[in-house]
Amino acid sequence: MTVKNEENIDVLKDEVQALRKQMENLAKAVEKNASGKAAAMTAGLEEEIDKYQKMAADKLQKALNAGSDGVENISDRIRQNPLGSLLLAFGAGYVISRLFRQDR
Structure with a gap:
């Protein structure tokens, strides 16, 4: 090889090295920004x-x-009228049992 070619190769190596360093710095900056x-x-x-x-x-x-x-x-109403509450509960139970009776 000639001296000129060797100088060009050395310059290209230096440029590739500089480019690699810039890429590393850019990757670090992107990573830092993303984090x-x-x-x-x-x-x-x-x-x-x-x-x-x-x-x-x-x-x-x-x-x-x-x-x-x-x-x-509800507790207060039951205490105020226990007999009415009992009759109401019994009536509701009777109606529900009639609704769900098996042998209609």
């Missing part, structure tokens, strides 16, 4: 999950309170 965005998205999702968990807990508590209030209201 930063992923961390931000994760934090945002965690905040949303917490918000919805609190909303669900509040709604569950309201439903439990409403159910408890309903049971207390």
